[in-house]
Amino acid sequence: MTTDLFLNIDAASINWARAQFALTAIYHWLFVPLTLGLAVIMGIAETCWYRTRNTFWRDTAQFWQRLFGINFAMGVATGIILEFEFGTNWSNYSWFVGDIFGAPLAIEGIVAFFMESTFVAVMYFGWKKVSPGFHLASTWLTGLGATISAWWILVANAWMQNPVGCEFNPDTMRNEMVDFFAVALSPFAIGKFCHTVISAWIIGAVFVVAVSCWYLMKRREERLAVESIKIAVVVGLIASLGAAFTGHVSGQQVAKAQPMKLAAMEALYNGGYDQGLTAIAWVNPFCQPDYEHMESAPLKIDMPYALSIMATNDPHGFVPGINDILNGYTRPDGSREPSMDEKIARGRLAISTLAEYRKLKQENGGKPLLSTHLTILKENMPYFGYGYVKDKKDVVPYVPVNFWAFRIMVGLGCLFILYFVVMVFLSFRIPYLSIIVRRLLATIGILPETMADSHGMTGLPAWHYWVAIALVPLAYIASESGWLVAEFGRQPWTIQDMLPTWVAVSDINGASVALTFFLFLFLFTLMLAVEISILLKQIKRGPEYTEK
Secondary structure (H helix, E strand, O other): OOOOOOOOOOHHHHHHHHHHHHHHHHHHHHHHHHHHHHHHHHHHHHHHHHHHOOHHHHHHHHHHHHHHHHHHHHHHHHHHHHHHHHHHOOHHHHHHHHHHHHHHHHHHHHHHHHHHHHHHHHHHHOOOOOOHHHHHHHHHHHHHHHHHHHHHHHHHHHHHHOOOOEEEEOOOOEEEEOOHHHHHOOHHHHHHHHHHHHHHHHHHHHHHHHHHHHHHHOOOOHHHHHHHHHHHHHHHHHHHHHHHHHHHHHHHHHHHHOHHHHHHHHOOOOOEEOOOEEEEOOOOOOOOOOHHHOOOOOOOEEEOOHHHHHHHOOOOOEEOOHHHHHHOEEOOOOOEEOOHHHHHHHHHHHHHHHHHHHHHHHHOOOOOOOOHHHHHHHHHHHHHHHHHOOOHHHHOOOHHHHHHHHHHHHHHHHHHHHHHHHHHHHHOOOOOHHHHHHHHHHHOOOOOHHHOOOOOOOOOOHHHHHHHHHHHHHHHHHHHHHHHHHHHOOOOEEEOOOEEHHHHOOOOOHHHHHHHHHHHHHHHHHHHHHHHHHHHHHHHHOOOOOOO
16 A cells, blocks of 8 residues: 555556456346345245145245256356455555455355355255255255355445444554454444345345246246245335335435435435435436536425435434535534545645654664654544545546436335235235225226136236236346445445545556456356356246155
């Protein structure tokens, strides 16, 4: 980690390193949520078999486990590459915070990955070799291992968004962990984990409903389809409501730790009290808005007080906008948030003080010094990363991506809540209320008249099945949109307020990173195509039924 004010790393290297990591992360997240979601579905199905000893449930569990295994293998492959990129493309980052960031990743590899790898073997090959209870435990522990794996990875990511539990050591030039539990159990990490995993359950539920609806449309595997839909829609409804709640919690945490991200999500140029949540506004998706000279986004329609409630739990709460954060503002408690120019100046003071301290230490034979330098450094270290910023506009994320991705995620989340509510009523025999809803749906043409007083799923019009299938890509779009908000929203920081991207990257040739970018693009696209092909073949093949 250099203390030079501005690094002379090729801009192409920075852009290609970012692009390669984004490519790997996006492809990796195509596989992970289905793994986490199917783990719940197959666990419930096998629990039904354990309780009833009905071989139908065993066959159902084995069918979903087969699809789980195909997806699981692809996720592991992309995840390993993702972690290697920290060392190859982001060596300054790895040096600066490796003591902290490496800890949760090491635990994930040693504990969670070995746990899921062990029990996944029992789940697939132990049906006739272990007791039913042990096999059921192995199935749930496989899913739990995948979830614990996600926990530690999200702990690492949450620390990048809100670095806690660490101190900078000027003698080693590294940030060092001083409180493991502050890192592992930070509110930001808990909120991110809950929201991410619950959203993955939505994808698993949507996938299961879609496959089941395809079977109903083809008039085959009808019992498996109907019973799987019943499980999936309950999981999906609980997860959709849970995602809305945890999303609200995450929004409040972002408002405290990353106010610039929230301002970009809302295209909030000038903040204040009594802020409304933007329902829709015209934000040009192809260019950064001229936020310095605009009061607000054009054609803005908002929900009064909703943003203040989301950010502060107070309808009259104060929410800063982009210009407030750039120019400095006074908080409701009377304290003052420094302007970006002040933060940049203090960051540069921290960098120059660190350089002087290290020079004096070298002149003193390498012995640590107790000097005013350490006092100055400690006072200004919270702004260290700003010292590498040349223009204060660089700390403003790309507003169009954050604004539109956030609305896509929230809009599709509301759609899933509505969809699963309807599907729950169509799937279960809920006395009176279910019949009323069915008759209402039949009256407005959503259900055929013959189903107004029935409880079956096989008589639905064909377009219902196509809707279920169409929701699969929409679920992935919603999930990826959430990650776009999380990662684009904290730009230009690899670590919030601590390390910008152009300082964290390795000093390597941009052409070599570009070459591996296209190699990974080809490899990951091929892997995705292979997975989809195998999944479709297995779905077309269907479950393998055993004799009672």
